[in-house]
């Protein structure tokens with residue numbers, strides 16, 4: 001509860017686990033695109049009369065793909081948050097070691113990433129999100145700020161966000177302040193007049209709070225620890241209008 005009503009002009013949103021549950025779609029994407037590569041590559045090699053001793057996914061199980069990405073992130077710290085780059089690079093390396101020439105490895109890595117991105121965008125936003133963004137968009141300037149590789153423009157929800165920041169691709173993943181500052185600059189809003197909505201304490205709450213933004217922390221785990229000033233815990237993004245009513249003193 002705030003005594004003095006706040007003037008809020010803009011709202012920035014994290015995406016994964018804020019506007020939708022991300023776990024199911026990530027699991028389906030991870031296993032789905034890798035199985036696609038394994039099947040399609042086996043067919044392609046067979047048609048060329050090449051029968052490797054092991055299939056690709058036998059030689060490089062899914063865990064080794066993950067290890068490869070972690071090693072690449074350590075070797076290229078600037079790219080550590082650019083998951084698309086790390087994935088494509090890891091695939092190219094493994095396909096090369098599997099015996100593909102560099103051009104074929106690049107082509108297969110690219111095709112696999114297309115498959116990955118198609119599956120990755122099969123997210124199911126919470127049903128309340130569409131009407132929520134429609135009504136908030138009438139009163140506030142909205143932006144998305146994600147570390148993940150969902151391109152919000154590819155979803156119908158994208159039309160609600162005139163500003164969309166891909167923090168990993170700009171090589172400054174949250175908690176870096178730069179994606180927040182970029183969003184605020186493009187929304188022409190001072191931090192004190194903006195609210196950030198996100199589920200991660202480290203990547204959303206802390207950096208937004210340090211900049212002086214208000215923060216709605218989406219956390220279904222009831223926690224009776226008092227929140228620092230400016231931080232408001234919500235069970236679900238659907239509770240945002242009530243919070244905005246409390247903060248601004250105007251009904252939502």
Ligand SMILES: [Mg+2]
Nearest residue numbers: 014016017199
């Ligand atoms: Mg999140």
